[in-house]
Amino acid sequence: MRRTGPLVVVGDILLDVDLTGTATRLCPDAPVPVVDLDERWERPGGAGLAALLAARSGVEVVLVTALAEDPAAARLEELLGRHVGVEPLRWEGDTVVKTRVGAAGVPMLRLDSGGGRPAGGVLPRAVHALLGRAGAVLVADYGRGVAALPALRRRLRAVAVDVPVVWDPHPRGADPVPGVALVTPNAAEARHFGAGDDALEGAGWLCRRWEVDAVAITQGERGAVLARAGGGRAVAVPLVGSATGTGHGRPDTCGAGDQFAASATAALLAGAAADDAVRTAVMEAAAYVSAGAAATASTRVPARADLEPAGAGEASARVAGGAWSPDVS
Numbered sequence: 001m002r003r004t005g006p007l008v009v010v011g012d013i014l015l016d017v018d019l020t021g022t023a024t025r026l027c028p029d030a031p032v033p034v035v036d037l038d039e040r041w042e043r044p045g046g047a048g049l050a051a052l053l054a055a056r057s058g059v060e061v062v063l064v065t066a067l068a069e070d071p072a073a074a075r076l077e078e079l080l081g082r083h084v085g086v087e088p089l090r091w092e093g094d095t096v097v098k099t100r101v102g103a104a105g106v107p108m109l110r111l112d113s114g115g116g117r118p119a120g121g122v123l124p125r126a127v128h129a130l131l132g133r134a135g136a137v138l139v140a141d142y143g144r145g146v147a148a149l150p151a152l153r154r155r156l157r158a159v160a161v162d163v164p165v166v167w168d169p170h171p172r173g174a175d176p177v178p179g180v181a182l183v184t185p186n187a188a189e190a191r192h193f194g195a196g197d198d199a200l201e202g203a204g205w206l207c208r209r210w211e212v213d214a215v216a217i218t219q220g221e222r223g224a225v226l227a228r229a230g231g232g233r234a235v236a237v238p239l240v241g242s243a244t245g246t247g248h249g250r251p252d253t254c255g256a257g258d259q260f261a262a263s264a265t266a267a268l269l270a271g272a273a274a275d276d277a278v279r280t281a282v283m284e285a286a287a288y289v290s291a292g293a294a295a296t297a298s299t300r301v302p303a304r305a306d307l308e309p310a311g312a313g314e315a316s317a318r319v320a321g322g323a324w325s326p327d328v329s
Helices: 047-055 071-080 125-132 150-159 187-192 199-210 256-269 274-291 293-297
Strands: 007-011 013-026 033-046 061-067 085-103 106-118 136-140 165-168 214-218 224-228 235-237 299-301
Touching: 007 047, 007 256, 013 047, 013 061, 013 071, 013 106, 033 047, 033 071, 033 085, 033 293, 047 061, 047 071, 047 136, 047 256, 047 293, 061 071, 061 125, 071 085, 085 125, 125 150, 136 150, 136 256, 165 256, 187 199, 187 214, 199 214, 199 224, 214 256, 214 274, 224 274, 235 274, 256 274, 274 293
Parallel strands: 007 061, 007 136, 013 085, 061 085, 136 165
Antiparallel strands: 013 033, 033 299, 085 106, 214 224, 224 235
């Protein structure tokens, strides 16, 4: 049975910036490439991307997130635009901005700025009321504190009694509240939470540990593994009749987990059972990657004056004095 009410996304938002250009020479004072920047692309990240992808299903989507009072937050609201409504919580600090620099399709480095935490206390009346009229809820936890707010967790636990709640967890985030309809970790996250290497066994173990109705462990091109409470051994949900990527190197999978969770939530909102929702999510996440992944949700900023990362003195990216590795967030 199709449910009424909006699809409400709850979680941490950030601003994703991609700077692209060419790298044909090394910096003279360090053995690192110089990137001549050509383009800047921006998009909502974290729960913002999940909300934007959920809105593509054609349903009303409202995002509950903590927003700072700075230009980056204003830009996020602009990017969400008419596609997604926003019910703000207060963020104590600056908006998190993740700036990725690449050349010829090759990632070179990532610059992170901003930080803080969501303000605690009483849940705003507007957010309390919104969750009460939601048709389905997606918690897109990016480990920055929104999903850990006690007042919000109490409300989500109460809502989960009557409304399907999907929880996309994060290794640095909060555990799902008991009673949610579906939790969607990827394989690495499932291992982090103690599920082990056997996804079929691990999905059922997580289902019992978290006291939730179902767990779907996503496995990229292999689809997902679904376990249901009291339902015996988990089952594989393979990717059928589609392929990820374009055949030119490793596909970009940025946001594939967000697409999976958003698709599953939209399917539950439409009245689908958990197994049908997971099958739909597997196919739509693969289609999202094949179409270009997060690039399809990005907006080009043409002005060359805006290409440089904040504080950069010249249009080049330099890394020296230590190793770096990408984060999972």
